[in-house]
Amino acid sequence: MTLPGTPTRVDYPAGALAGTATVLHVAPAADGLVAVVTDATSFHPVDAAWPDQPADRGVLRANGRELPIVDAVVAATEGTELHLGDAVPVRKGTEGWTFLVAHLVDAADAPREGDEVEIAADPELRAALSAGHTACHLASLALNRALAGRWSKEPREDALGAPDFDGTAIQSSRIEANGSVDRYRLNKSLRRAGFDTASLDEASLPALAAEIEATLADWVAADAAVRIEAEGPTLTDRRSWVCELPDGTARIPCGGTHAESTGALGALDVQLELGDDAGTPVLVMATRATPRS
Template sequence: MTLPTQDTRVTYPVGELVQPARVLHVEPVDGRLVVVTDVTSFHPVDAAWPDQPADTGVIEAHGVSLTVHEAVVAATDGAALHLGADIPVRKGTEGWSFAVAHLVDGDAAIAEGDPVAITADASARRALSLGHTACHAASLALNLALASRWSKPARPDALGNPDFDGIAITSSRIEPGGSLDRYRLNKSLRRAGFDVAGLLEADLDGLARTVGSTVQDWVFANAAVRIDRDGDGLTDRRTWVAELPVGTAAIPCGGTHADSLGELGDARVALQLVDDAGTPVLEMRTGVTV
């Protein structure tokens, strides 16, 4: 059994869906086979920040299409392969290789050394890419709309506004054609200088209209989007870059995206307050035309 000795090369950051590859490692795990290849077009879910779900699709081996039930980030130090939340080190740790693990049926006819073709589903990829791009745009627009509610200097976002999104966010979930972000309005946020009380009493529908209007302005401008990369390896740094009318925004991101905000169509933003064990939480949901 041969474990990978270098990071998987990934082609999804440049929009690839189909990728010829060679199988480096196969092992059974919980009734499935884990398949690691030298290169893949599949975007995997990352347990460290599982905001974007994995691609769906198939691996074709020996003329047979094998359904990929799950794709996750895996890691090895040469002794064993660790999957998802079981990875004991941070991504990029020296002496470790990080890979995309494709999980297929346990009786699949696939072996180390096999040439294969990996295909990610185009419609599922596009829906998640639109949702992820909308998420970034809405977070920047929310920061802008809340900028006047800070009484102390706060770290800036990619456009120079106080980064409410980065400071208050507790979870982000990319969905087909949208996203759901959750922000805790707690004592730490108040101590940082944010007017939590004012936001709790604010007209959230009006705030959502303001955020949505900003996003829609960027959609009408057809703002270009690209992914800058330090390399093709799974752990190489990647950055979402949008040429917005108000300036260039750059946000570290390992997900997939649309090529422009113009692709979002009729972008929608909704805000609501929910309770989490006594702490108010602001939820922002986006939706776009898929």
């Protein structure tokens, strides 16, 4: 069986919540579910390669029925077999592979190939995840700025020209409703890069968090515009988060969804703590937005 040869067209980067599409392929998935691949979608999927933002929640409407979408994942095919989620064996964009969005629904009422369907994401969850993702990017930039004086070497720069602690030390990032949790490894590689890991101790964290929050408050007060720039309409086209901050235009590669402005985030709170990962110190930053109504 020949599978789709063109990547899924995605509308969610521009903020779309619902849209119509044609079913291109239906494949078995686990636990009585099937993967419904469409030519287009407004539904944000989770990407197993960097699963920072969870999938949208919502429904697929077909043939007079409304099916809950249990999950949505990035899938890939080399032409004969569909690989789902963490079973995708290659990096996104690998030549010879097509990358798609698969919507997981109950097999009993699944649409058929060729059916016209409507896909709709829950607006409240989308808004909350979008706020959380924008807050995550802003907090990472504010963290980089606050730690700028703790480098003894010239590291790579972030989107605003500060030493990129976030990009150098990040272990994982998880977007939540109206917030995020980022984990940074304070390991030998970071020290070799020139960062003074010893300066990050429990006593230093309250002042560091206060400095980050002060920067974030200034950026929220500026109500800076946020947008997604895309090189094309498909899942594998490069996309970037762009924010017109008072300090300059920040541009960060990103496949997620976002608020339309920094002002929409309302108050931003940052909590820092030190942890341990198999003997390696870890800095954990939890960011929480209180969006304005």
